[in-house]
Amino acid sequence: MSFEKEWRQARTDATENRAVATRLNQTGGGGATPNLAVNSDALGPIGADAHALYEGVKRDTETVRVSNYEAAAALTTGQFTCGAQLMQVHERWYTQVGTLRDACAQISNHLDYSVAAHAKDDAEIRGDLMAVSKINGLLK
Template sequence: MAWDEWEQAKQDAAATRTRLNQLPPGADGRAPSPRADLVVHDDVLGALGDLARRLRDQVSRDGDHARVATSEAATELTADGLDTGGGLRAVHDAWITKLATLKDACAHISNHLDYSRATHRQDDHKIATDMSVSGIGNAIK
């Protein structure tokens, strides 16, 4: 990157401002469509969190049913001097690792949605309390 390109990039970055709860006006100068805003409802987040939790439970139960049999088969094949025992052991170990990763991801999604919902409720409560204490809430109604 040439020096003048760097300077231009710095100027462009300095000119950019954060816009909260709005989009920049369209090319025609009018306000953006209300459908362009992201809206998430608490009950939808709750349902998604429940789905992630149920998926984790199901994966934990159903994804592990052949672990013992596969491990025993790998041990017996290896003991019999067959190379497929080592291959089966590698598949077994990879499956267990991937299964744990999937379970962790489902738990992370569920926990994050629960945390987001709780934090949003706390923020809404604080805003409402602050507005009622300052008298703004009554003026808005």
């Protein structure tokens, strides 16, 4: 089929089917039921687990951090060459622990924010639609 024939067919189909709809090209037509749900029942346990992991990593790694530092300092003071290398391992390891803790905190905070932001957006949209509904009622 040539472009002109295809275009003519698309225009004919569009004029015959006056229903206005928006859809993504990659998805089929969907129903009119809402399907985006962000609630604390679903996200709360995940955020709580992330927070618990953050606290556990913070608590459990502190003892190891102190022990590694003291061992590296003692080896360096005793003029063992491995003391400096152990200090490098200690610093890198502690940096990685910090990165893990930050990631856990971001997950927990983001989930809390998502629930609150979605609820706020829903309320705002609901208010906007109610205002339009009232205007439409007056125009009829």
